[in-house]
Amino acid sequence: MNTRKTLYVKDNDLYIGAFKATELAKKFGTPLYVMDAAYIREVSDAFVAAVNKCGRGAVAFANKAFATVATAKLAAAHGLWFDVVSGGELFMVKRAGADMKKVLFHGNNKTPREIDEALDAGIGFFVIDSLNELELLDKKAGERGVRQDVLVRINPGVSAHTFEAVMTAAPFSKFGFDVHGDAFDVIRDIASRDNLNFRGLHAHIGSQIYEASSYEKAIDITVDLAGRLAEAGIVCDILDMGGGYGIYYTDKDPKFTPSAYAATVENVARRVAEKSAERGLAAPFLIVEPGRSIVGEAGVTLYTVGAIKDFPGVKKYVAVDGGMFDNPRYALYESEYSAVIAGKASEPASEVVTVAGKCCESGDLIGKDMPLQHAETGDILAVFSTGAYNYSMASNYNLNAIPPVVLVDGDRADYIVKAQTYDDLLRNNTVPEWLN
Ligand SMILES: Cc1ncc(COP(=O)(O)O)c(C=O)c1O
Known part of the structure; x- marks a missing residue:
């Protein structure tokens, strides 16, 4: 557990903001996603301050990590731009009142619509x-008679040390133009077009990255391309170095703080400026695109413990009322989490258990071999660092309702996504006349 002012244990209870987690579970039901507004603000401010300190730049929040109108409003109020990857995300940031000029549209296969x-x-x-x-x-x-500003996604060919499915810049990736292949010619073509205004380069090498060296390699390769383009008379005024900053999930990971993220961004900015100067280029407008690091640790998922199955000496299952429909990351990547029993949070983690979901898949787990306090049916289980890529990847598998999301802000707690009803699950079902 990576405690902070708004996530702490007092008298055996886990608190989020001013609330006992058990109180939130009682008031809003489980499974429940809880997001901590104070943490989102604090990390956003740290990222923005770091970019501003270093010169021209912006921080674009990657909506794919967590996309709701309320948190987009919060992010915009703290100076964040937005990275969107679908018509749906675009619709959402519009509804949140975002400045459209501060929106970047990513995606390897944007549809005509x-x-x-x-x-x-x-x-x-x-x-x-x-x-x-x-x-x-x-x-x-x-x-439309528009000259559209564009960046070009390049694949710098850097293998970040992360899970294969979230690695995006290894050779032959589905993303971007190969920096050692067609990127230069494609950009030269774009720069010659009347309706497109080439502004710069984008590279995102993956997610849950800890090593500064991966970013450094990507920066060096990207600035080198900017240098080669400059020699051909093509100006790259913007470098967007993507997101991917790692967060704390378990004690295997570093315990990050907002100031640690600020320091990482400052290093990125410094490297970009230094490498640009070496190539005789002006320091570009720098964009970074954090997603997970802004919302990941802001999120805690609360579940109620149900069935407990013990195979003495082999394995003990603690099953909860959620699972892969609210958190598919174990099933997808075998991602690891840490958890506590919310009302026994100061007690020693005396057992090692497998936390199972309620879906009809053996792989539907929240985690294997998780150290945990002794769990009993009816206890509230709190799983940490679930703010990123949980709600945004949730599904209605087995026709389970996607849990509601509650935003805690100090002593206030309110829904930002309401609970789905059974009617919601069938809202788009229709039965053709000829079946009746
Ligand atoms: C283009 C782009 N930018 C930013 C991100 C955000 O990454 P993270 O949530 O790891 O910071 C992603 C994640 O897939 C991405 O594809």
Whole structure:
């Protein structure tokens, strides 16, 4: 557990803001996603201050980590831009009142409809990721008489030390143009088009990255490309170095703090400035795109313990009322989490258990071999660091309702996503006339 002012244990109880986790569970029910507004603010401010300290730049929140209107409003109020990857995310940030000029549209296969929607919304930047997109965007911008600002996603070919599915810049990735292959020629082509305004480069090497060296390699390769483009008369005024900053899940991970993130961003900015100077380039406008690091540790999921199955000396299952429908990350990546029994939080973690979900899959686990206080049916289990890629990846598998989300802000707690009802689960079901 990575405690802080708004996540702590007092008298055997876990607290989030001013609330006992058990009180939140009682008031709002379980399973329940709880998000801590104070942490989101604090990390956002740290990122923004670090970028501002270093010169020109912006912090774009990667909505894919956690996309709700309320948290987008919070993020915008703290100066964050937005990275969106679908028409749905674009619709959401519009609803949150975001400044469209501060929106970047990513994605390796933006649909024609999404391109239309983003052009009509007047977003700041498309991050071009394929030749198909290049042609389509050029045509559609031309039809509207618009000269659209674009970045180009490059694949710097850096293998970040992370899980394969969240590694995005290894050779032959589905993302971006190969920096050692077609990237230069594609950018030269874009720079020659009337309807596209080439502004710079984007590289995102993966997620849950701890080593500064991975970022450094990616920066060096990206700035080198900017240098080669400059020699050809093409200016890269913007470098977007993506997100990927690691967070604390278990004691195997470093315990990050907002100031640690600020220091990492300052190092990124320094490296970009130094390498640019070495190539005789002006320091670019720097964008970073954190997702997980802004919302991940802000989130705690609360469950009620149900069935307990003990195979003495072999394995003990503690089953909860959630599972892969609210947190698919174990099933996808065997991701590890830490947890406590919320009302026994000061007691020693005397058992090692497998926390199972309630879905009809043996792989539906929250975690294996998790140290935990002695659990009894009816206890509230709190799983930490679930703010990123849990709600945003949730599903209705087995027709389980996606849990509601409650935002805690000091002594206030309110829904930001309401509970789904059984009717919600069937809302889009229809039965053709000919079946009746
Ligand atoms: C282009 C891009 N930017 C930013 C992010 C955010 O990464 P993270 O949540 O690890 O910070 C991602 C994640 O997949 C991404 O693909």
